[in-house]
Amino acid sequence: MKVQLKFNAKSYSSSQLVLISAFKIKDKDEASLTGWPADFQAAFTLLKNSKNFKAKMGQIFYFSLADGTTVAALGMGEKSKATWENLRTAMANIYKASKNSYTDMSINLDSFMLKSNLEKTVYTINEALLLTAYTFDKYLSKKDESILKTITLDSKLPKSKDRKAAKALQDSTNVIESVNIARDYVNEPPNVLHSESYAKLIEKDAKKIKGVKVKIFGKPELKKEKMGMFLSVNAGSAHQPRMVQLTYTPPKATKKPKHICFVGKGLTFDTGGYSLKPGGSMMNMKYDMAGSATVYGAFRAAALLGVNAKITCLLGMTDNAINEFATVPDSIVTARNGKTVEILNTDAEGRLVLGDVLSFASDLKPDCIIDAATLTGAVLVALGHEICGVMGNNQKLIDNILKSTKNADEHAWQLPIIAPFREDMKSKIADLKNIGGSRFGGSAKAAAFLENFVDPKIPWAHLDIAGCGDSQSHLAYCPPKGPSGCMIRSLVDFIANGKI
Structure with a gap:
């Protein structure tokens, strides 16, 4: 599986699945969609009117755009209470829900930004995806392989931010590949x-x-x-x-x-x-x-x-x-x-x-x-x-x-x-x-x-x-x-x- 970055994005990447965050409004049982890109505003009313989706941690709400793209709104709980571990958990859950249904996915990076820390957000998302994607199927004659091969982190931030984000992506890849090699040896x-x-x-x-x-x-x-x-x-x-x-x-x-x-x-x-x-x-x-x-x-x-x-x-x-x-x-x-x-x-x-x-x-x-x-x-x-x-x-x-x-x-x-x-x-x-x-x-x-x-x-x-x-x-x-x-x-x- 490949995780890549796309900065200065004018719109979401052309992917089978687009992922965007939805944070819960404090003291209210509803989602805040502040920061959603214009492409998704048509879906705002649909999501707002949902009686079941309250942007609670772990909730996923799927809907389709006019061009047929599937979008998943991922509940993250209250933003003020969101932690890096919450972000890992959310990414793990969406990966497991999507790995056998979509070949590619794009993640709206800006909507998942925590503590205004771009590098750590990129690092943590990639870390969670690579940890979750790990399998040890070397000795299985019939392998249950994921069809999800490419994940793009989309951002409207300028390309000047790309260098630091790319380093965070590579650093987290180096660390988690090492974790997974260690797991291979133990297995x-x-x-x-x-x-x-x-x-x-x-x-x-x-x-x-x-x-x-x-x-x-x-x-x-x-x-x-x-x-x-x-x-x-x-x-x-x-x-x-x-x-x-x-x-x-x-x-x-x-x-x-x-x-x-x-x-x-x-x-x-x-x-x-x-x-x-x-x-x-x-x-x-x-x-x-x-x-x-x-x-x-x-x-x-x-x-x-x-x-x-x-x-x-x-x-x-x-x-x-x-x-x-x-x-x-x-x-x-x-x-x-x-x-x-x-x-x-x-x-x-x-x-x-x-x-x-x-x-x-x-x-x-x-x-x-x-x-x-x-x-x-x-x-x-x-x-x-x-x-x-x-x-x-x-x-x-x-x-x-x-x-x-x-x-x-x-x-x-x-x-x-x-x-x-x-x-x-x-x-x-x-x-x-x-x-x-x-x-x-x-x-x-x-x-x-x-x-x-x-x-x-x-x-x-x-x-x-x-x-x-x-x-x-x-x-x-x-x-x-x-x-x-x-x-x-x-x-x-x-x-x-x-x-x-």
């Missing part, structure tokens, strides 16, 4: 996407991006790095482990740029190991690499935007499987930073991979580290599917991430790492153990474990996306099932706005 079945093939996919995609370098660590390199925790998870796998290191350097930095390091958990499938998951809990464990897809999506988008920051992205990839060599409970392994860890539960494996990669990240001495992982079921109990759990060692960093989630209209909440949680992760026969003494406070206790592998002088934040990474069914622009791509847009905002 791939585990017999196709394993550590070796996943690393190749990332390498192939990243090498196309200006300013990006890729380095892949195999098992010999991970042994050389003494990543004992990471390798213990891979011990039962038929596939070699991988750590992918991606580095983006801004091409025209006038001074030394800030350096951010992303770390992602890439468990391509999690059986639980010898602490075997029951059958129902093993379903969808291909999603256990969503943290790596999330940070790669954010890295990719930021690089395409050409942000003025150095970004390193480290992805730890393996599956957690069982064979005669697989790690058994009660094992003790040595982490990259020299700490010993008692593995009491092989199903608490993501923190073992992340810990060694976080240690590697710390040695790079970045200005901050942010990791993302589908780490605990406990975060789902605490915050549901709708909210990302945020933890870390630096309040300023956490506050800036939370600000970015508000800018992106994503939801996150800080969970505390407190002294009793740190104490609970200590072992009597090793430095640490990989699970706490009880199931309570599991998300923050996992973060307390990870904290041991981060240089305390480096600001660090941990994003537990085990809930929000899947099934954001409350959002009109997300599918009812499947990966959401959550937190990518927030992380891009964090980098792009210089909040490092």
